[in-house]
Amino acid sequence: MRVVRLLPVCSLSLLAMPAWAQDVAKPVIDKGDSAWLIVATALVLLMTPALALFYGGMVQKKNVLNTMLLSFAMMGVVSIVWVLVGYSLAFGKSSNGLIGSLEYLWGQGISVSTPYGTQTIPAGLFMLFQMKFAIITPALISGAVAERIKFSGYLVFMTLWSIIVYAPIACWVWNADGWLFKLGALDFAGGTVVHLASGVSALALCYVLGKRAQAAIVPNNITLTLLGAGMLWFGWFGFNAGSALAMNEVAITAFITTHLAAAAGMLAWMLAEYLKQGKASVIGAASGLVAGLVGITPAAGYVGIGPAILIGIVAGAGCYFAISFKHKLGYDDALDVVAVHGFGGLIGAILTGVFASPAINPGVVLDGGRGKLILNQLIAVGAVAGFALVATLIIAKLVQVTIGLRVSPKTEEVGLDKAIHGESGYGLDGALVGHAAFTPHPISQEAELVGAN
Numbered sequence: 396m397r398v399v400r401l402l403p404v405c406s407l408s409l410l411a412m413p414a415w416a417q418d419v420a421k422p423v424i425d426k427g428d429s430a431w432l433i434v435a436t437a438l439v440l441l442m443t444p445a446l447a448l449f450y451g452g453m454v455q456k457k458n459v460l461n462t463m464l465l466s467f468a469m470m471g472v473v474s475i476v477w478v479l480v481g482y483s484l485a486f487g488k489s490s491n492g493l494i495g496s497l498e499y500l501w502g503q504g505i506s507v508s509t510p511y512g513t514q515t516i517p518a519g520l521f522m523l524f525q526m527k528f529a530i531i532t533p534a535l536i537s538g539a540v541a542e543r544i545k546f547s548g549y550l551v552f553m554t555l556w557s558i559i560v561y562a563p564i565a566c567w568v569w570n571a572d573g574w575l576f577k578l579g580a581l582d583f584a585g586g587t588v589v590h591l592a593s594g595v596s597a598l599a600l601c602y603v604l605g606k607r608a609q610a611a612i613v614p615n616n617i618t619l620t621l622l623g624a625g626m627l628w629f630g631w632f633g634f635n636a637g638s639a640l641a642m643n644e645v646a647i648t649a650f651i652t653t654h655l656a657a658a659a660g661m662l663a664w665m666l667a668e669y670l671k672q673g674k675a676s677v678i679g680a681a682s683g684l685v686a687g688l689v690g691i692t693p694a695a696g697y698v699g700i701g702p703a704i705l706i707g708i709v710a711g712a713g714c715y716f717a718i719s720f721k722h723k724l725g726y727d728d729a730l731d732v733v734a735v736h737g738f739g740g741l742i743g744a745i746l747t748g749v750f751a752s753p754a755i756n757p758g759v760v761l762d763g764g765r766g767k768l769i770l771n772q773l774i775a776v777g778a779v780a781g782f783a784l785v786a787t788l789i790i791a792k793l794v795q796v797t798i799g800l801r802v803s804p805k806t807e808e809v810g811l812d813k814a815i816h817g818e819s820g821y822g823l824d825g826a827l828v829g830h831a832a833f834t835p836h837p838i839s840q841e842a843e844l845v846g847a848n
Contacts, residue, residue, distance in 0.1 A: 397666070406456055413744050424508075429757050431642040432516050432524055432653045435445060439527035440635025443470055443534055445630055448623030451820075452679065453730055456615040457564045457810025458542045459820035472550060473530045476501045476557050481529055482522050484562035485570065494567050494841035512571065514640050524637060525565070532561055532589045538730035539597035543607050546815050548800040552600075552790060560596065560620035560786045564779055571757030579760055579768065580775035581751055584638035586743040587692025587775050594737020598726060598789035604800055606727035607809050615820070624681035624801060628657050630811065631688045635695040645756055649695035651705035653688065659707025660687015660714075667715045667803075679715070686714035687741030694747040697759055702750035706743060714739050741776060748772035 425652040447466035473481075487495030499522075501507055508520035514521065526629050533553040567575040568582050578826075584590055614620065625646035639646035645719045664683025665675035686797040690710025698706070721727070728734070748769035753759045761768060794800050806821055813819060 406448055418658060420514050422458050422510040422513050424517055425641070426508055428641040428643075429517060429520060430827050431646070433638060433772045434521055435590045435637025436520070436527055439524070439637065440530070441631075442527075442627055442630035442634060443467070443531050445626030446531060446534055446538075448619045449627060449681065450541060450623070450730055452619030452621075452623065453612065453614045455609075455613055455810070456821060457812055459615050459812065460816055460818055461546065461811035462537070462541045463543070464546075465544070466534040466817070468550065469530050469534040469553065472554055473523060473533060474526060474714045475558050476525045476554055476584045477529045477613040478505075478522070481557055481562045482525065484558065485529075485565035486522075489566055489570055489572035492572055492577060493566065493793045494563050494578045495570060495572075503812035516640055521640070524640075525569075528585060528589060528634075529561055529565075530558060532585075532593050533557055533592040534734055535589070535732060536597045536600060539728045540604050540733035541602050541729040542612075542811065543604060543729075543802055545799050545802050546811075548794050548798055550802065551798060552794045553781070554795070555790045556596065556787065558759045559790060560592065560783055561588075561666070564592050564782065567778070569773065575771075575775050575778065578771050578774065579763075579770070580771045581697060581747050581759065582693045582744065582775070583644045583747070584692045585698040586689070586740045587779045590692060590736040590740030591688045591744060591776060594733050594735075594740055595726065595780045595783040596787040597732040598737065599784050600791050601726040601728055601733070603788065603791040603795060604727075607729065610727050612729065613804055614678070621681050628654075628684055628688065629656070631692075633820065635692060639696055641756070645696045648699070648755060651700065652695050652698055653691055655700060656691030656707030657684045657705045658687070660684055660690065661709030663708040663711030663728075664715045665685070667712045671806075678762055682731065683711040683715070685767075686735050686739045689714075689736055690743040690746070691741070694750060695755045697747060697751035699752065699755055702746070709746065710739050710742050713742050729738065741780075744776050745769070746773050767786045 435803050442654050443466055447463040450465040451459045482505070483497055483499035484495045487498045490493045505519050509518060510516065511521035513516040533556055536553075536556075537549070540549075549741045565588050567573040568580065570576060580587075588745055603828040632650055635652040636646045639649055661680050663685035664679050664686060669675045680685065687710050690706045691698075693704060694702070714731075714735045717738040718731050720734065720738075723733070726733075748771065749765075750770065751759045753761060759768075760775035791800060802811065802814070
């Protein structure tokens with residue numbers, strides 16, 4: 396009799412089981428994963444000031460502040476653009492795999508209390524983490540056009556570029572609805588989205604702007620460059636290991652492979668430089684470690700120790716020899732963005748297809764064989780590079796014919812620090828124009844240039 400009475404209760408329990416099981420399957424926010432991603436987000440933001448130091452030390456003394464500000468300004472401009480428009484276009488639901496919807500437009504609907512997709516981190520934290528990638532990507536481009544780009548034109552160009560170029564590419568590769576994501580192309584932390592896209596766009600922008608009047612650079616402070624490189628190495632752990640979006644085995648693997656590839660890239664560049672020129676330079680060491688970091692970025696969470704070291708070696712040596720392309724092709728890439736980030740991203744994306752292992756990361760699918768994965772990587776590389784090149788040329792030409800992109804010859808001669816910003820990077824020899832606390836510089840032409848730029 397008691398069994399009969401229990402039957403209705405058991406029946407109700409069985410009916411409720413599917414809903415109960417569905418609730419259990421829903422992701423919940425994990426405090427450990429969230430804490431790690433907060434740290435990683437801060438580390439990635441640190442990379443932009445680090446990049447400013449890296450670039451700033453390599454330009455002429457008269458352009459150091461302007462060059463550094465080109466990176467710093469992106470922390471302001473892109474942060475606002477990303478939360479209002481870019482994030483929605485990159486990670487909103489997409490019906491066509493090309494661009495996200497407007498569900499997060501103006502920052503609406505970005506929850507800080509519910510998980511992002513199937514992850515265990517808040518959606519708002521994911522948005523913030525991705526914002527830091529969106530900030531540093533256009534900042535990378537600035538190194539190619541340093542010492543000659545008009546500041547106002549640069550800000551307008553980068554605003555448009557972030558929306559028209561970066562957001563769609565991020566959607567293709569990282570959005571679960573993106574067409575390259577569905578194709579099976581792999582990019583763990585930005586080999587195509589960040590480095591290939593910025594490198595190709597830098598090449599396009601170089602051709603639109605033309606060469607500097609004085610292309611031979613005398614670095615003003617190599618110690619700044621070395622400090623910036625060290626900070627980039629440190630911040631890159633957040634860039635790559637943070638892209639696991641959790642504190643797990645994949646994050647630790649990405650941390651290990653990132654460090655080893657940077658070390659291998661630095662040694663490979665120095666060796667190549669020594670064999671060709673008889674000396675290993677400090678700038679070479681700094682550039683080599685960055686090349687190794689660029690090369691491992693798309694592969695960091697997909698490969699083991701051996702492939703990571705090999706990728707670092709190939710990227711370090713390969714990017715060193717790629718610098719010679721700018722002399723053969725005749726473009727003026729001031730700080731070798733195309734060679735290090737463009738070519739380094741290309742190398743890393745392809746070698747990700749060669750070495751990615753399901754044993755390291757279950758997200759690696761080899762159902763179609765290794766050749767199919769390599770083909771997917773080549774398709775991704777071609778699509779991203781082609782789109783970035785064409786779109787950048789169009790945006791650059793549009794800005795050029797409206798508000799202008801290139802500074803005047805006189806501004807370039809005087810230096811962008813004094814002419815545009817009224818400041819000097821070293822001491823008060825170029826007094827602050829418009830600041831009553833300082834005596835104006837006697838050269839009236841510079842004061843006129845401030846208004847013109």
